[in-house]
Amino acid sequence: MDDNKQKTSVIEAEVPMGTVHPAALEPYRVRLFVEDEIVRDAEITVGLNHRGVERIMEGLPVEKANSLTEKICGICSNSHIWNSCKVAEKALGIEVPARANYIRIIMEELERLHSHFLYLAHGSEVLGHETFSMRLFYIRETVMELLGMIGGNRVQYGSAIIGGVRPRCELDEMRINQIKDGMNVIEEKTTAFADRFVSDPMIMSRISGVGVISQKDALRLAVSGPTLRATGVDKDLRRDMEEYDPFEFNVITQDGGDVKSQLLMRVMEILESIKIIRQAIKDLPEGSITNRSWEMQDVSLTKSYIEVPRGTLYHSYALEDGRVRNCVIRTPSMSNIGAMQYACVGHHITDAQLAIVQCDPCFTCTDRAIQIINI
Amino acid sequence: MNLAYSLIAVIGTLLVALLVSLLLPGIERKFIHARIQQRVGPPISSPGIMAPIKFFFKQTINPNSSMPRLYNSLPLISLIVVFILLLFLIPQMYFFGALASIIAIVGFLKVEEVMYMFMGSLSKSILSVRMPFPDLIKGAKHPETSRSFLEELSTLRAFRLIAFGSFPVYIALFVSVAITGSIYLSDIVAYQQIHGPILFSVAGALGAVVFFIGYMILLNEYPFAILKTKADVIEGPYLEYAAKYRAYVYITRGFLMFVLASLFATLFLGIAPNILNSSFIITIIVALLFPMLMAVMSAFSPIFTYKQFYPTVAAVSILGVLAIIAAFV
Amino acid sequence: MSLKSYSRGRAIHVMLVYTGGCNGCDIEIVNCIFSPKFDAEQYKVFLTWNPREADVLVVTGPVTKHTEMPLREIYDAIPEPKAVVAAGACALMGGVYKNIHGDIPSEEIAGPVDKIIPVDAKVPGCAVRPQDIVAGLVSALPLLLNAD
Numbered sequence: 072m073d074d075n076k077q078k079t080s081v082i083e084a085e086v087p088m089g090t091v092h093p094a095a096l097e098p099y100r101v102r103l104f105v106e107d108e109i110v111r112d113a114e115i116t117v118g119l120n121h122r123g124v125e126r127i128m129e130g131l132p133v134e135k136a137n138s139l140t141e142k143i144c145g146i147c148s149n150s151h152i153w154n155s156c157k158v159a160e161k162a163l164g165i166e167v168p169a170r171a172n173y174i175r176i177i178m179e180e181l182e183r184l185h186s187h188f189l190y191l192a193h194g195s196e197v198l199g200h201e202t203f204s205m206r207l208f209y210i211r212e213t214v215m216e217l218l219g220m221i222g223g224n225r226v227q228y229g230s231a232i233i234g235g236v237r238p239r240c241e242l243d244e245m246r247i248n249q250i251k252d253g254m255n256v257i258e259e260k261t262t263a264f265a266d267r268f269v270s271d272p273m274i275m276s277r278i279s280g281v282g283v284i285s286q287k288d289a290l291r292l293a294v295s296g297p298t299l300r301a302t303g304v305d306k307d308l309r310r311d312m313e314e315y316d317p318f319e320f321n322v323i324t325q326d327g328g329d330v331k332s333q334l335l336m337r338v339m340e341i342l343e344s345i346k347i348i349r350q351a352i353k354d355l356p357e358g359s360i361t362n363r364s365w366e367m368q369d370v371s372l373t374k375s376y377i378e379v380p381r382g383t384l385y386h387s388y389a390l391e392d393g394r395v396r397n398c399v400i401r402t403p404s405m406s407n408i409g410a411m412q413y414a415c416v417g418h419h420i421t422d423a424q425l426a427i428v429q430c431d432p433c434f435t436c437t438d439r440a441i442q443i444i445n446i
Numbered sequence: 447m448n449l450a451y452s453l454i455a456v457i458g459t460l461l462v463a464l465l466v467s468l469l470l471p472g473i474e475r476k477f478i479h480a481r482i483q484q485r486v487g488p489p490i491s492s493p494g495i496m497a498p499i500k501f502f503f504k505q506t507i508n509p510n511s512s513m514p515r516l517y518n519s520l521p522l523i524s525l526i527v528v529f530i531l532l533l534f535l536i537p538q539m540y541f542f543g544a545l546a547s548i549i550a551i552v553g554f555l556k557v558e559e560v561m562y563m564f565m566g567s568l569s570k571s572i573l574s575v576r577m578p579f580p581d582l583i584k585g586a587k588h589p590e591t592s593r594s595f596l597e598e599l600s601t602l603r604a605f606r607l608i609a610f611g612s613f614p615v616y617i618a619l620f621v622s623v624a625i626t627g628s629i630y631l632s633d634i635v636a637y638q639q640i641h642g643p644i645l646f647s648v649a650g651a652l653g654a655v656v657f658f659i660g661y662m663i664l665l666n667e668y669p670f671a672i673l674k675t676k677a678d679v680i681e682g683p684y685l686e687y688a689a690k691y692r693a694y695v696y697i698t699r700g701f702l703m704f705v706l707a708s709l710f711a712t713l714f715l716g717i718a719p720n721i722l723n724s725s726f727i728i729t730i731i732v733a734l735l736f737p738m739l740m741a742v743m744s745a746f747s748p749i750f751t752y753k754q755f756y757p758t759v760a761a762v763s764i765l766g767v768l769a770i771i772a773a774f775v
Numbered sequence: 776m777s778l779k780s781y782s783r784g785r786a787i788h789v790m791l792v793y794t795g796g797c798n799g800c801d802i803e804i805v806n807c808i809f810s811p812k813f814d815a816e817q818y819k820v821f822l823t824w825n826p827r828e829a830d831v832l833v834v835t836g837p838v839t840k841h842t843e844m845p846l847r848e849i850y851d852a853i854p855e856p857k858a859v860v861a862a863g864a865c866a867l868m869g870g871v872y873k874n875i876h877g878d879i880p881s882e883e884i885a886g887p888v889d890k891i892i893p894v895d896a897k898v899p900g901c902a903v904r905p906q907d908i909v910a911g912l913v914s915a916l917p918l919l920l921n922a923d
Contacts, residue, residue, distance in 0.1 A: 093677070189802065421751050499778065504855065576848075687827060689854055
């Protein structure tokens, strides 16, 4: 916190909002320091979700370790397992067949859809608008059914394995038609909802100008993903990933950095994801979806970065005798949470809750042990 | 004979009012909210009748409060005040004079609002400061600030609502005084028997709109529910109520919906609640219509913070003052 | 059927407590109660966030160290009669965090839920299906209805 801000404002009381709270989808603790209901400072404590995943992964055979990473988070589960498989493939030099890459991208974009819908529904609920929240959950059901159809389970589908995609996730004629119909339905309902949302003066007055993160603060705190793009910075790791080369899509940015920009960003990213999925099912290449001709070797620490619905995800581990060693996982929410403490200052407490939710935190992804090194 | 009829009128009206008001939360939840949100919704008797009965059969716990017995008695006092408000609307009680006038109604409504403040300042639930979490550890920010409970936030907001949130209802009450020229309920009802309901004049129509917005504010319904939003204060002053005291809270809310609607019928339509009079049907119809309209408005709006609340109340109050001026013109 | 058990079966208030799981079960439970497709309100099940109002406590997640005391206090704050439903593989037996048999066993989990509070109904799954949650709630009902 800047020293200037602390000197000119008086902190009268502290309002702690607890481990269990309706606005919190996961357990975390927020202490808001207020002066007559306006927030002057905030402190967010994470660490309640620490289950010791990196420690459990030490010494596990690599296939088991991959399926463990999926259980880190229930919202971005496919992202973790994809990145974990990518580390092994990069380390051992395995080539993934083109059809498998397309299917992996379809699953990732479907996950981006369900994650953004969940964000919008949660944001509407914190706004106090139960009706929109329920409408969004209803639209999200179509996505969950598609994910369940391809992966086998609605949450935590386990579709990616080392060398490609699990044979169960093969896309035949019937599944492709269902995806096509699903995309049409979602696009139609989302555009109708977005028109209704933007033309509502009560909601717009509630979210404009609230929880502003300046571009300078966002870059300084290493925020990534849609939270960064909503402040006007044009950075998307998907353009650098070679799996996304055959696809054409726009990278959306918004200026403003407030809650309105964040919500509108997610809606437009939903429409872009629908575009990518449509291109994928149209141009699906032939071939096998699993590459089983590879050998295990001992490799040193390998890293992999991908773009997930919340930002940049980093996995790294080394392989020794087929087992995982020195695993490090760093999720985008680790730095997005830092932005939350700045975004809620200067607003009324109800708006501060909205500003905290706007950075799309996923606390379960984030709880690793961190070592802070003094540079 | 006359005394017997009066007694039947009073007790009968109170009973019918209680019965109808127990159905109101269910109607609001099933017929309006559930239809708008495109789902099935609970049965009509569940939120209004079955929930309070169930709460009567739960274990009575000791609330976390500095004065537990006072805290527990507040919902009952609230319910009794609303009963008394309905009592003095019945025509057979108009002989009480000043207790059946606009001034008394304003007083009773004020007691209702002050209850929230008392409840909030006495309740100290587990969901904020008491949560067993290591907050004040080495390296924590501002360890020496005083920590306040979520209910104290609610008390601050209730205080602000007492100051400005009740303007619309009071201005609407005085619209009927301005048109009919008297503060006594008996005169207001008598005026409308002769001249027709004041709802059908310009001043009366504006006053009705102002009354409706004030009705929503008084009942803490979305969008004016800043006293008990789920987003920060969870339930506000009611957090530590359990068992039969929570049942009283539920019943009071439904009853207040009915009583305010019958207040509207008395002041703007000239129909006092009296079970022996056949126009009691109209009172019941108004009592069903108002919550339904309120539910439609609340299903489509978010919660207003002070940034939107102040302008809304200011605009509605100005409308009310215009209505009073139109009454004299 | 007495008025007591009839009324207890017609208005059930459920409270959710998240104790540090992966959030998959939590989203499915919110889906079950909030989504118009599953809509638990039609089965007279209402969602509440206040332990003083709740009858049934639904717990998800393996109980991590920092969430153990809050879970105990919230359980104690619920008035009798009450029932506890443990939903998901993590709440039942620690899930993958306790049972994947790596080289170093996990020390961050304070145990599955029934080591901390008594559990009445267990709903398996990873993540648990919305249809199963309603079935689990209904199976915990007889305890509420017949309690004194």
